[in-house]
Amino acid sequence: MHSLADATPQIALGALDGRYRPAIAPLIDHLSEPALNRMRVHVEVEWLIHLTTHRVVPGVRALTEDEQRQLRQVVEDFGPEDIAELAATEKVTQHDVKAVEYFLKQHLSRIAPDAQDAGLAELIHFCCTSEDINNLAYALMVQGAVEQVWLPRADDLATSVAAMAEDLRDVPLLAHTHGQPATPTTMGKELAVLAHRLLRQVRRIAADEYLGKLNGATGTYGAHVAAVPEANWPQISRDFVEHLGLTWNPLTTQIESHDWQAEVYADIARFNRVLHNLCTDLWSYISMGYFAQVRGQGTVGSSTMPHKVNPIRFENAEANLEVSNALLDVLATTLVQSRLQRDLTDSSMQRNIGTALGHSLLALDNATRGLAGLDAVPEAMAADLDANWEVLGEPIQSVMRALGARGVEGMDEPYERLKELTRGRRIGQPELVEFVRGLGLPADVEERVAAMTPQTYIGLAPSLVDTVRDSR
CATH class of the missing domain: 1.10.275.10 (Fumarase/aspartase (N-terminal domain))
Known part of the structure; x- marks a missing residue:
């Protein structure tokens, strides 16, 4: 062969x-x-x-x-x-x-x-020892890669999620906690949570420091002092490192300690994990029919099932985020270790930085393209809400608790009464309204609670979306 x-x-x-x-x-x-x-x-x-x-x-x-x-x-x-x-x-x-x-x-x-x-x-x-040159070169390389390439893509994606959250701020959504129907929210608010998390990590990464040193074979300026004893070598070193646009590390062995690298990689890995959460949530929403994927792009969803449009962008992103994090984690844990004054494990390890960031960048590309191919389907979200009136058991028993605390009679054991009505069975609007009418609530409260629907029981969800905009 x-x-x-x-x-x-x-x-x-x-x-x-x-x-x-x-x-x-x-x-x-x-x-x-x-x-x-x-x-x-x-x-x-x-x-x-x-x-x-x-x-x-x-x-x-x-x-x-x-x-x-x-x-x-x-x-x-x-x-x-x-x-x-x-x-x-x-x-x-x-x-x-x-x-x-x-x-x-x-x-x-x-x-x-x-x-x-x-x-x-x-x-x-x-x-100079080789590490005087290498540590500065790597700091400048990683700084350029993160600030000029990775960070703008990450910020763009997080901003796109925030924009989608704004667009869908008022669209009611049946929440699922532990995979079970739960208190309604809005799709916009749920996306805003993820946008807020992503943007917070972006800000952390943007504030990360990139350190450098230039102090000789064991960090003592030994050769420097021997050659030119009258020079202020620590100040010369600091001025030079800062001239390059880096933060000066004043105390090292032969190598710059790489703690800053561990910090940057841990922050990027954390962003990756939040993005992974976004991808799995969107995948789930697509499977529920809450989002439709844009068709007509010439893609083949399945080699045998013509109707399918698979969420491949999010699946590809998940896989690449996992590869990226495996590398980022080993970089962060390994680079901070060095035997005595120097060993070469960091030299080999640092050659994988490009691969680690490459898989993260590829995930960003796929997730961004996946987001651009989504259309919300409010009708599907509304249908699930209409099928789960039992989620209103929570606000009704909470109203009863508040009235009971004020001394209103007949409000005893509200949780237990709603549990008996709703647990393990489906109820609709008629059953719920009948239950509310029989509670003996004050008239104004009774009308307010009886008019409640799963679509309107969303609390402050729409206004919470503003948190993302206000934090930028």
Whole structure:
């Protein structure tokens, strides 16, 4: 049998780089292996510019504005040729960050070719351990992926749920607690609960910090002090990290502790779990007939049953959310651990960040498309309400309790009396009205309660939808 591994172009092993690539493509610029190398080049370039601009090393000239521009252009123009060059260099060095250092030295020799400037190249990767570059590169990569790609999609989805909640704020819905008919609500209010939860997680994630460090092989600035003892290295480190747009971590071992990563991934995983709840609820509402899925989109619901339109978007989202959370959870628990001053488990683990966020982004794409394909069916919701008049047992016994507390006679054992009327049997409007008329309620209360229907027993549900709008 012919091996598919030999096919050209190469066949993707994973679904994200295969059938789902269009949905997750924006993450490639942030979390792929070439994106990591480009960000390493960026950090190294900015460190060189920082050192020379601030004359950290005595006797070394500052780079001109044009030289700085050309160095930064290396990052801007980073493409296929650079990827190939770095790969070839890494085959020789057997070290990815060292390959970046040599790559930049070659570029600097062309930008500043004068013999007297040859020593400038030694300030590339000056006093740095690989983790000084990697931790900053990963922080910038994850920050970009979350803030520029994932977070806008998450916010858009949550906003769409909030808009749907507003549209359906007044549509009565039979609630189901423990799978049983329960106190009516509105579809809008139930969607508003999920929108509120999603938006709260969005706000948490938007406020997350991205930390970075630059302090040498064991976090002591040992090489820095040995090379330039008069410099204020903690301040130089802080200024540089903050210049990159990150929060400075002042105290680490060789590695940045990755606690911030655990926090971000835990927050995204929590958002994923709320979104999973949304998907399962919508799936259930579709199965009850409360939502119809838009037809005529050229999709095949079933290979054998022509009538079917399956809720595949929500099912696909569920599966990808579960894969994403499995990875996010292991990232969050593993990255905060490191033996003594350094081990390499984090190096391998961090290469899965793109996959973790990719499955979440794919779920967002599917859930968003699923939402866009739904039409509410108020008639189906009304039919279920009409078939469950017994849910009015709750307000009637609550009215009786309130009257009994005020001393009105004949209001004893309200719960038990409604239990006898409603439990284990279906009743309709006639039976309920007859029961209410025989209670001896004050006339105004009797008329109000007798006029109640499952559709009108929705409390403050419509106005509660405003909570979502007010919290944004």
